[in-house]
Amino acid sequence: MKINGREIGPQCAPLVIAEIGINHGGDLEVAKRMVTAAAKAGAECVKHQTHFVDDEMTDEAKLIFPPNASVSIWEVMEHCALTEDEEKTLKAHAEALGLIYISTPFSRKAANFLAEIDVAAFKIGSGEADNLPLIRHVARFGKPVILSTGMQSINSITRSVKILRESGVQFALLECTNLYPSPPEIVSLAGVTELREAFPDAIVGFSDHSIGSEMALASVALGACIVERHFTDSRYRQGPDIACSMDPAELRHLVDRSREIHTALHNPKGRSSQEEAVYRFARGSIVADRDLCAGEVLDEAAIWARRPGNGQIAADQFDRLIGRRVNRDIKRNTQLRWLDLD
Numbered sequence: 001m002k003i004n005g006r007e008i009g010p011q012c013a014p015l016v017i018a019e020i021g022i023n024h025g026g027d028l029e030v031a032k033r034m035v036t037a038a039a040k041a042g043a044e045c046v047k048h049q050t051h052f053v054d055d056e057m058t059d060e061a062k063l064i065f066p067p068n069a070s071v072s073i074w075e076v077m078e079h080c081a082l083t084e085d086e087e088k089t090l091k092a093h094a095e096a097l098g099l100i101y102i103s104t105p106f107s108r109k110a111a112n113f114l115a116e117i118d119v120a121a122f123k124i125g126s127g128e129a130d131n132l133p134l135i136r137h138v139a140r141f142g143k144p145v146i147l148s149t150g151m152q153s154i155n156s157i158t159r160s161v162k163i164l165r166e167s168g169v170q171f172a173l174l175e176c177t178n179l180y181p182s183p184p185e186i187v188s189l190a191g192v193t194e195l196r197e198a199f200p201d202a203i204v205g206f207s208d209h210s211i212g213s214e215m216a217l218a219s220v221a222l223g224a225c226i227v228e229r230h231f232t233d234s235r236y237r238q239g240p241d242i243a244c245s246m247d248p249a250e251l252r253h254l255v256d257r258s259r260e261i262h263t264a265l266h267n268p269k270g271r272s273s274q275e276e277a278v279y280r281f282a283r284g285s286i287v288a289d290r291d292l293c294a295g296e297v298l299d300e301a302a303i304w305a306r307r308p309g310n311g312q313i314a315a316d317q318f319d320r321l322i323g324r325r326v327n328r329d330i331k332r333n334t335q336l337r338w339l340d341l342d
Helices: 028-040 059-063 073-080 084-096 108-116 132-139 158-167 190-198 214-221 248-265 273-282 315-321
Strands: 015-021 045-050 100-105 122-124 145-148 171-176 203-208 226-230 285-288 303-306
Touching: 015 028, 015 248, 028 045, 028 084, 028 248, 045 084, 045 108, 059 073, 084 100, 100 108, 100 122, 108 132, 122 132, 132 145, 132 158, 145 158, 145 226, 158 171, 171 190, 171 226, 190 203, 203 214, 214 226, 214 248, 226 248, 285 315, 303 315
Parallel strands: 015 045, 015 226, 045 100, 122 145, 145 171, 171 203, 203 226
Antiparallel strands: 285 303
16 A cells, blocks of 8 residues: 555555644644644554534534533534644645655545645544445545454444445455544554555554554554554643543654564564574573583483583483483583594
8 A cells, every 4th residue: 555655565664644623623823733742752643533513413413512522523523623724734834855745634625625735645533434425435536445344343344344345446444443532441552453454455553542552553563554542732732532641752762663573563473583692692501411421322411501602512402311321531511522422
């Protein structure tokens, strides 16, 4: 999978997405500062949320209060939405800093707008993971799609995946838990593995709403190729997603540590060249465990293995010496040589 030329897959370092989302509270200047902070902290990609409330919700939404907000979902999004011109400005600002800019459309109108301003990819949020008409509409634009699968089962997202497959777009599936923040008791790291097994043609990643970077880093060890977390320039801001957002220091930690984990994940089991010096002293050599007399037949009580490993007979040859006869007197703790044996 490629987004704006950036290759994403098991052989690449994970793509860390800093989700600005609605943390800017509808203030373009705050949003720009967040994007700048993300770039300085090492992010390659920032994600926004594109809300056109009149096309996204009905009046019933004015009576729905999210668990992480004190006002209705309509009021939250109305307050936090950027205008079309403001989002164009934000996108230009991100790209001027060398970042990949993507966004989540929450309506058909938002999807059309994002296509018009030529976003590099679309992100479909968990709430729309089974919104088949929206997924079908977005897929028609032919751009890569990242689909969060929170609140869904493997079976319930199969139809959405079928749409993406049949459209021919490159796509990724992110394991996600949609509680803000998400306690470890309900986070599913196993979901990363289950998605990989159920949809082997998909890039798999992890959208994290927990506190701290532990879950996100653990997902990388399980093969997550994309890691997404909410981001803020300051944890002292107010907003429904601030509690589960990382700050610049946490973002830098996540970027650096995820790359290290990815590197280690692809190192085969075996002794590296850098370990050779350690191997020479850390392993054992076969020695006499008591004074031995010429002609004596070796049993397990006569020999042992002790450091360093620079002797001629290594510890893993212990069993080969049982029943052999020594041809000279040998003092205790003397390293044995093959020529000492008949």
